[in-house]
Amino acid sequence: MSTHETDYLVIGAGAVGLAFVDTLLDEHPDCHVTILDKHARPGGHWNDAYSFVALHQPSATYGVNSMEMCPDRVDEHGHNAGMYPLAKHAEILAYYSKLMTERLVPSGRVTYLPLTEYVGGQSGQHAAKSILSGEEHSITVRRKLVDGTWFKTSVxxxxxxxxxxxxxxxxxxxxxxxxxxxxxxxxxxxxxxxxxxxxxxxxxxxxxxxxxxxxxxxxxxxxxxxMFNRKLLQPAKHHIEDLVQFQIDLVECANGSQNGDEMFAKLGERGTMLRIDESVTPKMFHxxxxxxxxxxxxxxxxxxxxxxxxxxxxxxxxxxxxxxxxxxxxxxxxxCTASAVPFEQRDKGRPFFEGDRITLQLAQAPFVPYSAALAAFIEVHFETDAEKNNLVPPAPLTDTTDTYPYAMMANLMSTAILSGNEKTNAFNAKSRLHPTGPAVAEMMAKGDPRLAALSKVGPKIQANMPGVIKLGMAAKALHEGAA
CATH class of the missing domain: 3.50.50.60 (FAD/NAD(P)-binding domain)
Incomplete structure (x- = not known):
């Protein structure tokens, strides 16, 4: 049996666990982290994915805070032509391997145990087992267990x-x-x-x-x-106006709609949402x-x-x-019936912070790496579980057109909470994983004239928020009834 001592034991070396560890190392320069994962290399479920898979969102806000994923250039060919790159399967795996071998392990503060299964434990004493050799690991955890596997991703x-x-x-x-x-x-x-x-x-x-x-x-x-129209979700530093319009479209179409289908139909008319067959009313939104x-x-x-x-x-x-x-x-x-995130997880939510355990979930949907990095920042800079959990109530994991308005409402409320706190607002301004924070901070520093477009967002959201809340609360009731 091998023995280890660590401050944080992180289960999962995928997008969630690694985004947490990357930020934790920067924000808590004295801590030690042990990461264990069933796969033979970093990257979590990406190891199991089909070889032609790619991100469906621009790579600018995926991965970890400390390292860019793709070159900052426009694709010239294929169905993503004219837009910013989508990291492909091989690129994603190479990215996470580089992160582990060139940043995390060389820091001297990370122990990485691949092909290792978490067995269990409590009160600071945990057990794991090497999958191939059967060797048992006894791990003393001085601070917290971090569960990066809550999403139970299926491919x-x-x-x-x-x-x-x-x-x-x-x-x-x-x-x-x-x-x-x-x-x-x-x-x-x-x-x-x-x-x-x-x-x-x-x-x-x-x-x-x-x-x-x-x-x-x-x-x-x-x-x-x-589906979201990708052309409206390009990196903020290049297309802040489109992101502004995207947010305005959401709140305007929610306000006055009687249900999710009506809201989506309005978004479809604006080109904000896309569907394959315009004669069919979709009922799914993932x-x-x-x-x-x-x-x-x-x-x-x-x-x-x-x-x-x-x-x-x-x-x-x-x-x-x-x-x-x-x-x-x-x-x-x-x-192709596997669900990337099993939506039955929606009824298994728990607080992010519970004593000596952190369960990494969504702070805002669908920003998975950002949510994990934010949790690491909050863990370091705030004291009590109550204070931490007030900043990151878990975002609902919705999967239908009827329930999505609840997730949208929750995201807007989360944004208000985080921007209203001096520390988390500063984190968002520097986090590469935040969709707009660093771009807005840079524009403000330079007095960018495009900031004028941003001035529209606050008043628009405020004016439409009563309708957003009304629709969102109705969607919340449907969501909780289905859970």
Whole structure:
């Protein structure tokens, strides 16, 4: 058995845990941190993701505070042309490996235990076990256990389908697709994507860009989805006016709407939200971000099965309960039904700070790394759990158009709380992970004339806030009733 002593034991070396540790090292220069993770290298669920996955938000506010993720330039090609880069799978893994090997471990204040599973513990004494060797670790924690695994992220390679698959059925997950070239004598003659979320959209785009004709693709979408228009969510230092307009659009469309569907319809008319089929009213919203060029590609697929969930697959048949649909021979069924964040977690929220435990959640949705970094800052600079938790009530994890207004209202309230505190306001002004803070601080220092656009936001939010709260509270009741 090996023994360790540390100030903070962090479970998870993914986007959450590493954003927390990165900020903690800067804000608490005397502490020691031990990180353990089941994966063989840093990056958490990104290790398990399909190889053609990329961030769907600009990389400018992803990762950790201390290190940029992608060059600050505009993409010139592909469906992200004209916008700032989206880090790709290999880039994300390389980024986290560099962070660990060039910053965290060399600091002398971080012990990293990969391929290690947390076993349990309490009162400052915890146990872990090396997955391959079976070696046991006894870890004395002087300050706190930090849980970076609350999100329980699920990706296709770690997800078990909720339907039966008959023998002989050609079945794949998205990560299998780039290897189809290895068996050119046995290529699929038809493809069927199962799932309506961002993974399914990524897969459809990949197939189309790889040259598969749209008529050779079926798509099972139990629910259609609204998505944020990526062109409005570019880095603040380059496009602050668009971010301002985006925020104004949200509050104006919420005010006066009777429900989430009406709010989304108004946002769709403004181009703030996008949907694949304009004749369908989407009921799902998972905070996905997409480009207009991607939507144009996805609209090429017209063999769509809506409002149904697959219960079984057979070699040339899809089964939806009592309904059977014949499919072309040699159809490859592609499972995209994994939910990146299992939304059943919505009813398992707990305070960020509880004695000798920190549970990393969302301070603002969907800003995962920012929320973790903010928690590290608050841990160092505030004294009591009550004081800390008042600054970061966990943001609701909503997944429908009906409940999203609750998340939007919670974000606005969080912004007011954090900007009203001198310390957290200063943190936001320097945090690379905050969507607007550093850009606004730089503009103020330089007297940038674009600051005039910012002056519109406060009055607009204030004028529309009564309607935002009314809609948000109704959405909150729906959200809590579904939990």
């Amino acid at each position: 296709p390679s770690t997800h078990k389908p909720a339907f039966d698959i008959a023998e002989g059925t050609r079945f794949a997950i998205p990560g299998d697709l780039p290897r189809l070239w290895m068996d050119t004598e046995n290529l699929p003659q038809h493809y069927c994507i199962i799932g309506g979320g961002k993974t399914a959209m990524d897969t459809a785009v990949w197939l189309l860009e790889a040259g598969v004709p749209a008529e050779k693709i079926d798509w099972v979408r139990p629910r259609d989805s609204w 905070f996905a971000v997409i480009s207009e060029a991607e939507v144009a590609l996805l609209r090429q697929i017209t063999r769509v099965h809506r409002g149904k969930r697959v219960t079984a697959l057979e070699p040339s048949t899809m089964v939806f309960g009592e309904e059977r649909i014949d499919m072309p021979e040699a159809t490859l069924f592609i499972d």
